[in-house]
Amino acid sequence: MTLELDSVSHRYGGDLAVDDVSFGVDPGELVGVVGPSGCGKTTLVRAIAGHLHPTAGRVLLRGRDVTGDPPESRRIGLGFQESTLYPHMTVAENVAYGVAARDDGPERREGVVSEHLELVGLADEREAYPGSLSGGQRRRVELARALAPEPDLLVLDEPLSALDRALRTRLREEIDRLHRETGVTTLFVTHDQTDALALSDRLVVMARGRVAAVGTPRELYESPPTPFVASFLGRSTVVRGRLVGTSPPRVAIGDTELTVEGGNTDRSVGETVTCHARPRRLSVRSDDGTASDGDGTASDGDGTASDGDGTASDGNGTASDGNGTASDGNGTASDGDGTASDDGASSQSLRGEVLAVEDAGRRYNVRVAVASDEELLIERTAAPPSVGESVAVDFPDGSVTLFGTDFEASGDPEGGTAATPPVRRD
Amino acid sequence: MSRETSRSDPASLRRPELLVPALLGGLVVVYVLVPVVAFLSRTGTAGVVAGLSEPGAQTAIRNSLLTAPVATAVATVSGVPLAYVLARRSFPGKRLVESLVVLPLVLPPVVGGAMLLTAVGRFTPIGRVAAAAGLPLTGSLLGVVLAQTFVAAPFVVVTARAGFGAIDERLEHASRSLGYGPVATFRNVSLPLARGSIIAGVVLTFARAIGEFGATMMVAYNPRTMPTRIWVKFISGGIDEIVPVAVALLVVALVVLTAVQRVGRVSTVVDR
Numbered sequence: 001m002t003l004e005l006d007s008v009s010h011r012y013g014g015d016l017a018v019d020d021v022s023f024g025v026d027p028g029e030l031v032g033v034v035g036p037s038g039c040g041k042t043t044l045v046r047a048i049a050g051h052l053h054p055t056a057g058r059v060l061l062r063g064r065d066v067t068g069d070p071p072e073s074r075r076i077g078l079g080f081q082e083s084t085l086y087p088h089m090t091v092a093e094n095v096a097y098g099v100a101a102r103d104d105g106p107e108r109r110e111g112v113v114s115e116h117l118e119l120v121g122l123a124d125e126r127e128a129y130p131g132s133l134s135g136g137q138r139r140r141v142e143l144a145r146a147l148a149p150e151p152d153l154l155v156l157d158e159p160l161s162a163l164d165r166a167l168r169t170r171l172r173e174e175i176d177r178l179h180r181e182t183g184v185t186t187l188f189v190t191h192d193q194t195d196a197l198a199l200s201d202r203l204v205v206m207a208r209g210r211v212a213a214v215g216t217p218r219e220l221y222e223s224p225p226t227p228f229v230a231s232f233l234g235r236s237t238v239v240r241g242r243l244v245g246t247s248p249p250r251v252a253i254g255d256t257e258l259t260v261e262g263g264n265t266d267r268s269v270g271e272t273v274t275c276h277a278r279p280r281r282l283s284v285r286s287d288d289g290t291a292s293d294g295d296g297t298a299s300d301g302d303g304t305a306s307d308g309d310g311t312a313s314d315g316n317g318t319a320s321d322g323n324g325t326a327s328d329g330n331g332t333a334s335d336g337d338g339t340a341s342d343d344g345a346s347s348q349s350l351r352g353e354v355l356a357v358e359d360a361g362r363r364y365n366v367r368v369a370v371a372s373d374e375e376l377l378i379e380r381t382a383a384p385p386s387v388g389e390s391v392a393v394d395f396p397d398g399s400v401t402l403f404g405t406d407f408e409a410s411g412d413p414e415g416g417t418a419a420t421p422p423v424r425r426d
Numbered sequence: 427m428s429r430e431t432s433r434s435d436p437a438s439l440r441r442p443e444l445l446v447p448a449l450l451g452g453l454v455v456v457y458v459l460v461p462v463v464a465f466l467s468r469t470g471t472a473g474v475v476a477g478l479s480e481p482g483a484q485t486a487i488r489n490s491l492l493t494a495p496v497a498t499a500v501a502t503v504s505g506v507p508l509a510y511v512l513a514r515r516s517f518p519g520k521r522l523v524e525s526l527v528v529l530p531l532v533l534p535p536v537v538g539g540a541m542l543l544t545a546v547g548r549f550t551p552i553g554r555v556a557a558a559a560g561l562p563l564t565g566s567l568l569g570v571v572l573a574q575t576f577v578a579a580p581f582v583v584v585t586a587r588a589g590f591g592a593i594d595e596r597l598e599h600a601s602r603s604l605g606y607g608p609v610a611t612f613r614n615v616s617l618p619l620a621r622g623s624i625i626a627g628v629v630l631t632f633a634r635a636i637g638e639f640g641a642t643m644m645v646a647y648n649p650r651t652m653p654t655r656i657w658v659k660f661i662s663g664g665i666d667e668i669v670p671v672a673v674a675l676l677v678v679a680l681v682v683l684t685a686v687q688r689v690g691r692v693s694t695v696v697d698r
Contacts, residue, residue: 046599049599049603050602050603051599051602051603070602070607070608071599071602071603072602072603072604072605072606072607074603076603077603078599078600078603080596080600082594082596084594084596084597084599084600086597086615086619087619088618088619097601097604097614098604098605101604101605101606102605145600145604149604149605
């Protein structure tokens with residue numbers, strides 16, 4: 001293991017900034033550490049790099065305890081949020097700085113510098129001073145400077161945070177490329193869940209100085225282990241109900257039952273549970289009380305096109321008939337579901353009424369009232385239902401994670417700034 | 427200054443928003459300029475060359491040129507590290523240290539000199555030991571250096587501290603992580619980046635030291651420096667008597683200022 005943190009804690013005076021943090025980074029891995037600001041990420045970076053001696057715990061690099069070692073002996077490359085290039089040195093001198101400290105001759109140094117400037121595409125700027133570079137170029141020189149001494153571990157502390165969105169995406173790709181080309185073990189620290197989800201092989205979610213979860217981005221996004229992780233990593237929508245069966249779990253919501261296919265729970269039957277889902281994983285189809293019109297079933301794979309058809313069919317019966325027939329085969333299945341739920345049997349959809357449709361530019365946020373006092377948020381890319389329409393909301397396999405009733409209570413208040421808080425109606 | 431800027435300057439001053447600050451600023455310039463011109467207009471009648479050829483004047487100039495650089499060096503060698511510590515660390519009693527550092531600035535120099543006398547005077551333990559060792563701390567060039575350092579040291583500490591404080595600490599962290607120890611990091615990163623401030627502090631310290639009179643008069647009335655000779659001459663002969671040495675003092679100060687600023691400007695070109 002390249003880096004291992006063993007129960008690291010740090011106190012600033014009376015404030016516990018990092019609380020018993022343990023995780024490891026394997027050779028070649030890119031691990032993201034993500035959490036709201038103030039969760040102890042930067043303290044952790046300083047402890048790993050050696051700029052701070054943690055109050056308790058051990059930092060191991062390549063299996064060796066380096067907790068008491070000074071930064072200069074750790075072979076860690078650092079990148080910061082603000083440029084730390086030396087303004088009194090040229091680009092080439094900046095990149096050569098770390099190489100010279102581990103010197104093996106000026107000739108080899110020259111080669112290493114050129115190689116790394118080419119790696120970040122800035123070979124032409126070698127004689128320039130950092131002050132004359134653009135923000136993105138500076139960031140890249142900084143990466144070259146950190147990589148040139150061939151560190152065992154590259155630690156990037158919010159490297160993208162000070163950049164505008166377009167540049168940010170470009171540099172994110174650049175970091176990804178550098179990681180693939182050099183194979184350098186990387187720890188990427190950020191408060192931005194988008195950056196973290198996009199870059200990381202593995203993700204460490206932190207909250208209030210502690211590790212809240214460790215896993216692959218998809219695991220944590222799709223099946224968050226805790227409510228905090230759920231709300232921090234992306235938009236959430238929740239609906240509350242009573243657990244009436246397990247494997248697969250079934251939840252009574254109002255007078256209908258939702259089957260959570262692909263889910264599991266350690267709650268017992270009779271408890272109140274919170275069903276959590278990502279709004280973009282849910283689909284909504286019109287539900288006029290009789291048969292469902294193909295829209296919902298098709299929307300999963302081919303959302304945009306069939307959505308359009310679906311809407312047209314409401315206004316124009318004849319035209320949509322052909323369409324309706326085609327999807328009838330599919331429709332039958334959901335028909336069955338629809339009828340079944342009327343009988344009180346369990347299905348993977350909930351009926352409700354569209355409360356509001358908000359056009360957010362690249363998507364529509366559809367709010368649907370289900371059961372008596374629950375509200376769901378569904379994202380649609382096109383053709384939203386109209387307000388007041390009766391609809392059925394489909395929950396695909398694996399889209400629902402069950403929590404207890406503590407969903408709102410345990411969301412970090414600061415998490416709300418970075419992630420959309422769960423949508424609920426009071 | 428090139429002709430171009432001098433031509434554009436009045437134009438920019440004509441802009442109404444700069445009128446008030448320009449007028450107020452002009453007051454200060456005139457206020458300084460008038461006495462200087464009035465004083466220097468006496469050089470013709472005072473016989474600067476004759477005055478400077480007196481042995482007493484030459485000794486005073488020599489003494490000042492010996493002591494002020496030494497005082498500046500002492501203040502810089504100890505003051506710059508102190509400034510770095512103050513800029514980088516918080517520790518118990520830091521406020522007290524900071525207050526002590528600027529105390530000589532608020533103290534009348536004569537009082538500072540009196541304080542020095544009570545610490546290192548001939549009849550104090552320190553003064554006795556030093557005198558016995560053949561290095562009297564009062565009435566000697568060493569005494570002059572002590573007085574000048576006491577009064578002038580705050581300038582380099584305060585200015586250098588601001589310079590170090592303006593450097594993002596992460597630049598130093600990056601240097602450490604790139605393989606350099608604390609001393610090498612200070613030399614390679616902190617010092618060059620604070621260079622402009624340190625030079626400005628050194629200039630101010632030197633200017634203060636070479637012009638130091640109040641504390642010097644208390645600690646070492648003899649041997650004479652330029653300021654003490656100016657005082658003695660004024661008491662005995664009035665304004666015209668002091669013009670030669672005062673002019674010498676002015677020239678020395680200007681030469682040093684220009685020279686150091688030239689060095690400083692070279693560094694800012696490199697800084698870019």
